[in-house]
Amino acid sequence: MSVNLVCTGCGAPLQMDDENQRGYVTGSAFLREQPLCQRCYRLIHYGQFSPGNVTEEEYRSSVMRSLSRPSLVLYVVDLFDLAGSLVRGLAGTLRGNEVWVIGNKVDLLARELSRERLSNWLVREARRNGLEATRVVLLSARSEEGLDGLWRELLAHSRGRQVVTVGMANVGKSSLLNRLLAKSGQLDGQALTTSPYPGTTLSGMSVKLGGSGMVLADTPGLLGKYRLQDRVCRNSLKWIIPEERVRPRIYQLQPDQSLFLGGLARLDFIAGQPQPFVIYAANQLTVHRTKLDRADELYRRQLGLILNPPCSDCDASLRELRPKNVSFEDGKPVDLVVPGLGWIRLSGRRVKLRIHLPSGIEVSVRPALGGRFGNADKKVSRGQSRAR
């Protein structure tokens, strides 16, 4: 009888000594052909999560170990959180391997967002990080949009190399591999553990597919400190992670008004003509409009109540916002992006703003994803497109 020595859900080496350490199993589970550690079992059956706390060093050595075989790398990013999905300094680790960028969670984005624009954006961002992607695929491991296309491309192009997913925690690497396993007709209990909590997969692991002989490998995700999903408490995650397609919320604002996104971000409209601000954030997150001169008091009184999250279990660093001035001249529409929360689309009219965020969370600016305001790009190309 062959005994698997790692958990088939999270990759942790199995052990029977310490219930509080990774990979703990009781004797009988140890002997199963597809053993699952206690942590995975509780996560899958009861939704109880215990953090594995994979350090950056462990993360890198896990990826390096996985890449010791010739690999085709699927660099998975969360399309709703592109800014938070980019792993800094990954290029060096991946050197020598072909890289495809996989834009996952396309189900969360408005259908009329130009796929071409998104793909080009991904190529540019990858390049800025030193990665030359030979292919870009937009897909959803949840709705399966774009999945058949990827599967066909993998069958045609993997050529004996193992196919490895890498990326930040929670972008959907294990979910994607589960879908590919299902495509190959091989999901008999081998399912990798997935969860809404960043840091689910603990160690690299691989599965060889019958039929095609392709090897699929998963790696743990990198946990960051600069994305809100890595900073809020487990309970508050459900308020910031979109569950369904994000509905743009349009606010026609006057100068001297403020918007709160939960209690995690505040935008003050300091000066400019009245203009629309469009919020792209989880539909369940409360957006609250108020007068600028009332905003401080509202924050003091309503933090954790109307302005939630952060809740009282969240890290104390989230309960204090730091202001930063940003201003724009007349020009093209831009998105103000807050990693892990979403973005605010500005109309392109001249404007002076102050944006308040928790320390360590940096706002970034990009050309608006949605093309012209109110008239999103007509040209929609679905599925994958070749990078140029």
Ligand SMILES: Nc1nc2c(ncn2[C@@H]2O[C@H](COP(=O)(O)OP(=O)(O)OP(=O)(O)O)[C@@H](O)[C@H]2O)c(=O)[nH]1
């Ligand atoms: N909306 C949406 N959610 C997705 C999609 N793919 C995965 N998710 C969700 O994203 C969360 C994380 O998925 P995982 O597959 O565990 O992500 P991971 O990258 O393996 O995470 P780590 O193991 O922590 O690095 C889960 O709640 C998934 O259901 C998708 O295409 N769309």
Ligand SMILES: [Mg+2]
């Ligand atoms: Mg995973």
Ligand SMILES: [Zn+2]
């Ligand atoms: Zn496990």
Ligand SMILES: [Zn+2]
């Ligand atoms: Zn909380």
